[in-house]
Amino acid sequence: MGRTIALLTDFGLDDPYVGQMKGVLARHAPDSRIIDVSHGVEPFCIPQGAFFLAAAMEHFPADSIFVTVIDPGVGSGRRILTAEFGEQVVLAPDNGILELAEKNFSGTMIVTDLSEAAAKIHSSATFHGRDIFSPLAASIARGTSPESLGPKLPLREIVRTGINKPVWMEDGVETTILHKDRFGNLVLNIPETQTLPERMTIPEKYLLSGNDAGFVKRVCCYAELEAGVTGLLAGSQGYYELALNRGAASEMLGLEPGDNLVLKF
Incomplete structure (x- = not known):
């Protein structure tokens, strides 16, 4: 073979x-x-x-x-x-x-x-x-x-573009969207081994008009999320992802792979 x-x-x-x-x-x-x-x-x-x-x-x-x-x-x-x-x-x-x-x-x-x-x-x-x-x-x-x-x-x-390095700030992190899956979950370039706060926020400028779901809660699985609450969890591929329980985080934020997003601590 x-x-x-x-x-x-x-x-x-x-x-x-x-x-x-x-x-x-x-x-x-x-x-x-x-x-x-x-x-x-x-x-x-x-x-x-x-x-x-x-x-x-x-x-x-x-x-x-x-x-x-x-x-x-x-x-x-x-x-x-x-x-x-x-x-x-x-x-x-x-x-x-x-x-x-x-x-x-x-x-x-x-x-x-x-x-x-x-x-x-x-x-x-x-x-x-x-x-x-x-x-x-x-x-x-x-x-x-x-x-x-x-x-x-x-x-x-060799060419490097920096996609493997989130930009850490005193009060947050700027991350790159690596993937949007068919459920609307957004995979970030933050490895699951990185420790993150239990609660974060998404600045208003990243939210689509009429959407006020800027609060982010760190959870272990999708089922821990209340309706309408954005969650941050370690996904199956070794990176953190943003998700909504039975909803699409990608639609909430209007983000695509390659876009950047800031999470505030």
Whole structure:
């Protein structure tokens, strides 16, 4: 059995793009098992893609290859990388999408620049997921080592955007929305290991017109929330999330992945 190849994109499922990537992988790495992490990342939303990647990796086999294509710079001079987390390998554009995975990894991430190898592959200017990332992933799945495909990069040289670092203030914290799930819960970039106050508030400027639900109560589960009260709880993915009991925190705040929010202590 070949290595597991995990796909994570912002392509959606309405177009043939994901199917074409899977076709390339099936042709070049027929012994590999292909698993979809998600193709529902909001278009171009690097924070959400970074969250999906970091949240998925620990649940996959130790030698999995992640093909991570949230790539608003496709066709430009942005670099194409592999990042090794032990035996797991991530192929990704150099745009900050590795940040949360790197933060969660207890070892040292090893990064290789595949840009020169990628440049030798005939490709379209707009679909590197099919034309470059998939063939490279298949090659690695068949046994090609990343170091044979390009030079190592010092970690200080890769792109970082700061999504893994909430901004702490004397009276609060500015956080980034990593994800809005189908229930309207908002996943924040605050790890569940961080201690937070029992009660917080959301400044009025973040509330939609006519909504006065700015009070936030820290709880352990959704059922502990009274109707209309916003809760902050440690979610299943290792980060705090804002939630309403049988309601949508995202509708209350009008926030999307990548937006910022301040919580006042």
